[in-house]
Amino acid sequence: MPELPEVEVVRAGLERHVSGATIALVDVLHDRPVRRHPGGASGFAAALTGRRIEGARRRGKYLWLPLDNGDAILGHLGMSGQMLVQPVDAPAERHLRVRFALTGTDHGRELRFVDQRMFGGLSVSTGGAELPVEIAHIARDPLDPEFDDAAFVARLRKRTSGVKRLLLDQGLISGVGNIYADEALWRTGLHGERPGDRLTRAQGVALLGHARTVMSEALSQGGTSFDALYVNVNGESGYFDRSLHAYGREGEPCDRCATPIRRIAFMNRSSYFCPRCQPAPRARR
DNA sequence: GTATGTACCTGTTTGC
């Protein structure tokens, strides 16, 4: 389940391994991952063949590879996407969707997009080398030096939605997914259903600080991984899951107060929290 | 603009 730290690990790997490479051939094995590309699979391949990859950039959980003509390959890993740099003769992965034959770097290797559940995808962003227009609505992430802390807290405190939903709103703050949202809320001692406009400024600042910290820690450890679905660009799994305090720990004692962690349904997924450290908000009058 | 709910996907786990 790639969130920001995992995507950043992938970005750094791509920067190192495919920058400067030229795309010799594009093979789309499944149409679904290129569904967002206007020209479909054939248009996708045609737009990329012969282009040189200039680097690897990221905003939130989106990745893009700027190209030598000012366009970019825009990608999202979704739930289960992987970007692998593999030897050309390595056997095809079970869920291999798109392969890019490369020349000009890392002799004998190619770039592969592998995605079991196909929530992720790739497209060509015209003129998107600097910042693809398709993701201009995505906010900066809290690890971005230009992230505006005060503006975020102010916006957070004007919204009536529950604070967990706000953390997952990529237009407000990007890169936070279900796992790190639960962890940041646990660390702050806030219930996810607390409305944004009922937070004090100090609570908003603290929540942002914890979100930033939990993602920094995960990044320094190479990202979280619960199964084989996520691996970084070299096929190496992260291991941050050992450090989680709330997510996935239903029934286990809270690390602060020993009260059993509870799980509730939220937006068609799960929220984990300590009912004592993170009391539910009182009903609005 | 804001709030809220749902579709999209497939492999694995759980329940009857």
Place this chain on the structure above:
DNA sequence: TGCAAACAGGTACATA
């Protein structure tokens, strides 16, 4: 044993 339902969850989109 076998089948169905639940589950994992980021994002785009629809609706109010």
